[in-house]
Amino acid sequence: MPQHGETDRRSAVDILIASDRVPANARPDLFTTDDVWALLEDVKDPEVPAVSVVELGIVRAVQLAGKELSIDVTPTYSGCPATELIEELIIEALRAAGFRDPKINQVLTPAWTTDWITEEGKEKLRAFGIAPPQGSSSKMSLLGEPEVIGCPHCGSEDTERVSEFGSTACKALYRCKECLEPFDYFKCI
């Protein structure tokens, strides 16, 4: 019988090793492009672990030719500090699936927009307590009044903006005047 806690420790080590080494039974040659997309659905945004990099719309393309795999990734913001970590997480997931040398291409054009967040992704953001971006980025006014943002907790539209910038570059800080809870709003860009 393992001592208390030992099982957990061993599994953590196994996971670490697994991420670093190609498993013996991996057959990346059997993967289709769709399989790679499915694999990427499991890679979460480290800042917003409720959504995957695919739901967030930052994976732009998957190119698969035999064992050669490259992924086009676009950063959300120019200075987003999570960009490099996200790339590492993607590489790690692909290596664990058996790809020996997956490549990441960072693409800036066209620039990422919150319009690329999937409907499912938006629902997951709301369930996570983050109000999803409202409307389309093309309709945002420069100096006009901000849109009505619904509270992700109680649904009330009686909310106010506390700050144009929140806990990360992609969010703004709001407060619900109905349930009095503060919340993050995923800015529309």
Next chain:
Amino acid sequence: MTQAEALKEYLLRLADSDMILGQRLCELCGKAPALEEEMALMNVALDLVGQARNWYEYAAELIDDDRDADRLAFRRDAHDYRNLLLTEQPNEDYAITMGRQFFFDVWHYFTLKSLAESSDERMAGIAAKALKEATYHLRRSSEWVKRLGDGTEESHRRMQNAVDILWRFTGELITPDDTDRVLAEAGLGPDPDQLAEDWRGMVSEVLTQATLTLGADDAWMYMGGKHGEHTEHLGFILAEMQFLQRAYPDATTW
């Protein structure tokens, strides 16, 4: 001046202005007047440093002398820096911090808007991305100028003081030189006359709403940042910002 020379020079101006203003804002980390303001300032700084990196990377490829983005940012001295003088001015009080940001943001917004249409695709791509961020910066800084200008007697006095102090550095934003003209003629950079008109228009609109008085049209303007002639402040910024890279050049592990 050839188009290629002008482009390298112009990229350094964009990169250096972003970098120095980003560094200035970072000085307020841990010292901002309120937690929300601190987060906002650091977010803006982060955007600017990220944009600087994109411009530096492009500049480094064109300059092509083995210097990378880090080396351009951290191993050039003040006379090689091409940032706008406005960006290196000290934070002082919050009215000056936000006034500086506002004058810069208006210039940045219209410049990026034009660059997003540049015939140089790489430039257009970086600018289109940066423009989304700069739009938020401008919304925020213009709101602060209005709030402080049209606020209490004290906040109005301070905001007017900020406009009066910073005005002398704004001429450089909208006064073109050969580099600007060469790029504009080639369809790569903004049209100087249009940029000046847009900048004056929006600054005048916001300052009027904020019950503030603009500086004089014929006021003496300090220029030279775009050619490496800086105010005394830049040396101190670089001394702090570049310390590590100067003390341990080419270190691979921090």
